[in-house]
Amino acid sequence: MRRIPKPLETTRRFSTGTRRQGFSTPWLAILLGLGVLSFFWFLSSLGPKKVDYSEIIVEEELSEEVKQLQSQSLELEAQFEEIVALREPQFKDLELLRRALELQSQYVDRLPAYSAEAAQREKNLNGRYDEYASQVLIEDSLNFERTARNLEEEGSFEAASRALVEALRLQKEINVEYPLSSAANPNRSTRLLRESRFLAAEPLARESSALEKTADLLIESEDWEGAELALVQAIQLQDRLNREFRGTKHDNVPRFEQLSTQLVAIRSGQSQAEIVRMANRADALQVEGETLEAAHMYQEVARLQRKLNETYPKSPYASSERVADFERKSQTSQSFDLGLEIEANHDRLRELLASRRTYEAAEVIVELRRGIQHLREVFPRSSLNNPQLELKVRYLNLIQTDLDFIQDRIYNALLPIPGVSDWQMTRTETSQALYSLIMGGNPSRNVGDLCPVDSVSWKDAKEFCERLGWIMGTEVRLPTEDEFRQALGRLRYVVLEAHVWGAADDKLAPQVVASKKALNNGFQDLLGNVSEWLESVDRFETEDAHHIGGHVQDRLDVLFSVPKRSTPRAGRSRLIGFRVVVKNTSAQIDS
Numbered sequence: 001m002r003r004i005p006k007p008l009e010t011t012r013r014f015s016t017g018t019r020r021q022g023f024s025t026p027w028l029a030i031l032l033g034l035g036v037l038s039f040f041w042f043l044s045s046l047g048p049k050k051v052d053y054s055e056i057i058v059e060e061e062l063s064e065e066v067k068q069l070q071s072q073s074l075e076l077e078a079q080f081e082e083i084v085a086l087r088e089p090q091f092k093d094l095e096l097l098r099r100a101l102e103l104q105s106q107y108v109d110r111l112p113a114y115s116a117e118a119a120q121r122e123k124n125l126n127g128r129y130d131e132y133a134s135q136v137l138i139e140d141s142l143n144f145e146r147t148a149r150n151l152e153e154e155g156s157f158e159a160a161s162r163a164l165v166e167a168l169r170l171q172k173e174i175n176v177e178y179p180l181s182s183a184a185n186p187n188r189s190t191r192l193l194r195e196s197r198f199l200a201a202e203p204l205a206r207e208s209s210a211l212e213k214t215a216d217l218l219i220e221s222e223d224w225e226g227a228e229l230a231l232v233q234a235i236q237l238q239d240r241l242n243r244e245f246r247g248t249k250h251d252n253v254p255r256f257e258q259l260s261t262q263l264v265a266i267r268s269g270q271s272q273a274e275i276v277r278m279a280n281r282a283d284a285l286q287v288e289g290e291t292l293e294a295a296h297m298y299q300e301v302a303r304l305q306r307k308l309n310e311t312y313p314k315s316p317y318a319s320s321e322r323v324a325d326f327e328r329k330s331q332t333s334q335s336f337d338l339g340l341e342i343e344a345n346h347d348r349l350r351e352l353l354a355s356r357r358t359y360e361a362a363e364v365i366v367e368l369r370r371g372i373q374h375l376r377e378v379f380p381r382s383s384l385n386n387p388q389l390e391l392k393v394r395y396l397n398l399i400q401t402d403l404d405f406i407q408d409r410i411y412n413a414l415l416p417i418p419g420v421s422d423w424q425m426t427r428t429e430t431s432q433a434l435y436s437l438i439m440g441g442n443p444s445r446n447v448g449d450l451c452p453v454d455s456v457s458w459k460d461a462k463e464f465c466e467r468l469g470w471i472m473g474t475e476v477r478l479p480t481e482d483e484f485r486q487a488l489g490r491l492r493y494v495v496l497e498a499h500v501w502g503a504a505d506d507k508l509a510p511q512v513v514a515s516k517k518a519l520n521n522g523f524q525d526l527l528g529n530v531s532e533w534l535e536s537v538d539r540f541e542t543e544d545a546h547h548i549g550g551h552v553q554d555r556l557d558v559l560f561s562v563p564k565r566s567t568p569r570a571g572r573s574r575l576i577g578f579r580v581v582v583k584n585t586s587a588q589i590d591s
Helices: 006-021 025-045 064-086 091-110 116-133 135-154 157-177 186-220 224-244 253-267 269-288 291-311 320-334 336-354 358-378 387-413 432-439 458-472 481-488 556-560
Strands: 414-417 420-426 531-533 545-548 564-567 581-583
Touching: 064 091, 064 116, 091 116, 116 135, 135 157, 135 186, 157 186, 186 224, 186 253, 224 253, 224 269, 253 269, 269 291, 269 320, 291 320, 320 336, 336 358, 336 387, 336 458, 358 387, 387 414, 387 432, 387 458, 414 481, 420 481, 432 458, 481 545
Parallel strands: none
Antiparallel strands: 414 420, 420 581, 531 545, 545 564
16 A cells, blocks of 8 residues: 655644634644645755766776877877977878877777767867878869860860779769868769869750751751751751750750751752752742743742642641742732733723713623633632732622712812812812712711711721722822912901801801812812811821811801811711811822
């Protein structure tokens, strides 16, 4: 049966006695708790404590044999110190230091307890021995490295690589055998290894590069067989570099792929050379007017190109676009005579329209349409197919019954521009009726056939000019600012209220064209009513376009200043319209 500790028995006796004397229960509980805490504190004081082994005093007497080990070690170290004081120690002198280290190690092992002082001396001896023992090795290693640098400068890369390998061997020996020496340097080992591999790879890389240049020269002289042989050798060397010298700058997979592609190019070079020769001959035949012979040769060139594409799909000369180009040239040559006929009919059409012979022009339109359709169906790849001409002919065919009527309206509306001989300007702004007849629609917000067309962009106005030019057989465009001002003339002594629609008329929307008096030069509504788009001169396509003359909501003083404003080319406004200028047919230069 476990014995109850004395402190606990005393507490119990004390508690019983106190109860007899009238102590209360809470005080008994407090005293009991203090007793338990004191018991546990006593137990914890008996537990393990941290021991400082460096302060252990060895009370056991060392034997004379053990003491002799340290004494001999100290004596050998002293002998070595005497040598160091007199001269540089030689390799045989290190035997003293090695023997002192060996004896100190035996002394430490035979101590009955750990001694920090003895262990530190053993460590110091070990470090000194490694330092002195590695001196010869590090000097030899550095000499080998210096030799390698000299050999590298002379271009002897293989010999330089061997010298670096020897320097690396000695450095590795130092790192393993004498790790406490200051000469121990794993980073130097890594660097020497990397540099030795680089020098070993450099001759191979240079030889591969020289072979590539040789192949290029042979290609220029069209020695395809020699070029292929040289390039194959260059590829083999690069493959070896990639396999044996990974991690160096000579490990170059993209170059290997590039050389492989170039090899394919060489193998397909003979076919490419033949294609180029035949294509040049076909071009010459085309220039000489031998169009059918040129067409046949272009077809043969296209066949050779397709064969090259199939045989050498990775060749830089492989190109489906070139096949399409040769076929286009072939069809262009075959359709050359038909293209000349279409061009002649087109010139004839412009002459007839310019001379107002609209009935004859209608017959030419039919012939043109037939020829264009035949060209497109039989020779779809011919470069003589002209989508813009086809659009023009289709439009004229659609509107051919109105050609005479439109021309009469335009010619009746034209007036000469003072000081300008080659161009005439329409007397009034373009009406909605005329715009609808030519364009097939009316964008105006203020609807009225005799009112000026509004809400039309600068681009819309240019398209109108193009179509009207087709109908007239001559050039039609928007007026320039100079032409507009020349037509306007001088405004001094002009009573504007009689000639312009402005804010003074209390009209918010544009009015019927020519409903007020003409100005001195015969033009109407140059000011007010709607502002008019101008031809863009010396302006980039991304810049806004100008319009001039003011509109119905401008005050008279503003109109008198002939306001010029800017708006985006695709912008629309119910207060902007336009009029056109037409080139005199007598001064026309065929476009």
